[in-house]
Amino acid sequence: MSGDAQISRLKPGRRTNIRRENERAILDAAEKVFAEAGFGGATMQLIADMAGLPKANLHYYFATKEDLYRKVVQQIFEIWLDAASSFDDAPGPVEGIGAYIDAKMDISRTHPHGSKVWASEVMHGAPVIQDYLETTLRDWTNGRIAVIQRWIDEGKMRPVNPRHLLYMLWATTQHYADFGHQIQTLNNGKPLSDKQWEEAKASVKDMVLRGIGAI
Amino acid sequence: MSGDAQISRLKPGRRTNIRRENERAILDAAEKVFAEAGFGGATMQLIADMAGLPKANLHYYFATKEDLYRKVVQQIFEIWLDAASSFDDAPGPVEGIGAYIDAKMDISRTHPHGSKVWASEVMHGAPVIQDYLETTLRDWTNGRIAVIQRWIDEGKMRPVNPRHLLYMLWATTQHYADFGHQIQTLNNGKPLSDKQWEEAKASVKDMVLRGIGAI
DNA sequence: CTTCACCTTGACCATACGGTCAGGAAATGA
DNA sequence: TCATTTCCTGACCGTATGGTCAAGGTGAAG
Incomplete structure (x- = not known):
């Protein structure tokens, strides 16, 4: 998604933006997967695939599956x-x-x-x-x-x-x-x-x- | 086991009785576990423990977890x-x-x-x-x-x-x-x-x- | 250019799970 | 009694999963 011309100039900086966007993608994917498979049936791999990120990256933003679910x-x-x-x-x-x-x-x-x-x-x-x-x-x-x-x-x-x-x-x-x-x-x-x-x-x-x- | 004088239990056929009672115990336990943990979160071991049977015995009566769930x-x-x-x-x-x-x-x-x-x-x-x-x-x-x-x-x-x-x-x-x-x-x-x-x-x-x- | 904080990820690990199986126990019938 | 069917179960196996890690990438500040 483009159009972040004005967002990229925010005080927190580009870095914070990356974090926010990735967290959002992960949360959106997680919501869908948790809804469709339940907590036990959901897998971090599936959420990662749906968010378009490698699984290890999920754990960089959310420590555990429980943590992600809680959010x-x-x-x-x-x-x-x-x-x-x-x-x-x-x-x-x-x-x-x-x-x-x-x-x-x-x-x-x-x-x-x-x-x-x-x-x-x-x-x-x-x-x-x-x-x-x-x-x-x-x-x-x-x-x-x-x-x-x-x-x-x-x-x-x-x-x-x-x-x-x-x-x-x-x-x-x-x-x-x-x-x-x-x-x-x-x-x-x-x-x-x-x-x-x-x-x-x-x-x-x-x-x-x-x-x-x-x- | 002490020999009880109960003959009534043998009437419908002991074998059939054992099967029926075990299937009932398993189904009751399964219903509770599936409800509390969801299909993905439920484990055959937990169902077995709740039914008071070894896990392998579940698979004698119900081929797979899906089969048990379907029932x-x-x-x-x-x-x-x-x-x-x-x-x-x-x-x-x-x-x-x-x-x-x-x-x-x-x-x-x-x-x-x-x-x-x-x-x-x-x-x-x-x-x-x-x-x-x-x-x-x-x-x-x-x-x-x-x-x-x-x-x-x-x-x-x-x-x-x-x-x-x-x-x-x-x-x-x-x-x-x-x-x-x-x-x-x-x-x-x-x-x-x-x-x-x-x-x-x-x-x-x-x-x-x-x-x-x-x- | 160098530094430094942040981000990325393939490879790896320990565990837990569903399912299998062989061998034996117990009930039933002859 | 013996034979047959049904039931029981500890031990085992392959796989998938959550989670870890070390090495490397990236961009902005100095």
């Missing part, structure tokens, strides 16, 4: 939390939950690999991100539960269990990434089109928002 | 389809979908390992059960879509997209198994109690059935 999971967690902001600054559930569903459905489409890695990590007992679950995720969850409860108290939606509503949101939106292969198979082997994705988002929002009495 | 997945698929019958013979969505949610939530609680193996298999592109997806699952899905459409035509529920309703049902119910660890962490590290499971089932049914206008 991939953390990266996903960042994206994950960004979508969370859709929830905030919303006057009510229609806007807040609606935007959250939109954001998470978009992530399922644009970052299916990341979603799968996250799912796999949690399914295997969250060996590397357990602390995140117990701190960041727990805090975020409790915060959103409070927001939902406030909406309920304000009569903007029915009195549903906020926690199970969140689980339903996570489950349903991530399903389109994690079980994308199954969905594609049931769609005559073809990926969902732009139109079908809009239909999916609309369906999910419609059923959820009506389910909680926000419409 | 585990098929076994899950059977349980899966059994719950599907909840859908049939129902006069309307409240009974049909309500019973289906109950059945799938129960499976998530009693067979969490199986659910995870299934999820992992699909996430990795369904390498061994692709044919099931294209035949049995596709047929079942189309059949249920027809049932849901009939209910819609009969005015028993709102005109939602039946396909996305099914995806939501699968996603939400299986989430309690696949992401059970996350749910447990957010539940102060403790598994959901009987009461909490009832609350979960009630919440899901409530939100879904209202979401489709069946209540």
Whole structure:
């Protein structure tokens, strides 16, 4: 890739650039391989080939396979939390939950690999991100539960269990990434089109928002 | 060994019994190990230890790791389809979908390992059960879509997209198994109690059935 | 040009894994 | 009793994998 004319003049220098670009290539390749083969099934050789680097070079940037995997999971967690902001600054559930569903459905489409890695990590007992679950995720969850409860108290939606509503949101939106292969198979082997994705988002929002009495 | 007076054990044939019992022990251990470590991360040695048998004995009953894995997945698929019958013979969505949610939530609680193996298999592109997806699952899905459409035509529920309703049902119910660890962490590290499971089932049914206008 | 910090990589190593096999034990039937 | 089938298992093997290392390349600063 060219066009780094202005980037090459950055203060950290060319060297730092090489590092950043290689780390990015490796992380992108790793995310895909970990998603498709699982941690145990992924090999450093495969990731190296996909990143276009010799295997020994991976170990120059990432000490161990676990280290690389940890970085991939953390990266996903960042994206994950960004979508969370859709929830905030919303006057009510229609806007807040609606935007959250939109954001998470978009992530399922644009970052299916990341979603799968996250799912796999949690399914295997969250060996590397357990602390995140117990701190960041727990805090975020409790915060959103409070927001939902406030909406309920304000009569903007029915009195549903906020926690199970969140689980339903996570489950349903991530399903389109994690079980994308199954969905594609049931769609005559073809990926969902732009139109079908809009239909999916609309369906999910419609059923959820009506389910909680926000419409 | 002391000579027990139990004759009942010999009735169906001792040989067949030994085979059946060992195959069961191996399959149970394999389901758990595959769920917790993934196919690539699982080792025959670990499965053997958990089943209480020497590794070489596994290969006496199951030729290869793939063969054992395939049997585990098929076994899950059977349980899966059994719950599907909840859908049939129902006069309307409240009974049909309500019973289906109950059945799938129960499976998530009693067979969490199986659910995870299934999820992992699909996430990795369904390498061994692709044919099931294209035949049995596709047929079942189309059949249920027809049932849901009939209910819609009969005015028993709102005109939602039946396909996305099914995806939501699968996603939400299986989430309690696949992401059970996350749910447990957010539940102060403790598994959901009987009461909490009832609350979960009630919440899901409530939100879904209202979401489709069946209540 | 020299220096020096950073980057690159082929070759190599120890280990762990899936799978094999031969020989023996135990159950069954004649 | 003996013969036959089924079951059991320690020891072994080839391979693939994660990881190491030493030697060499590269570019910018002095």
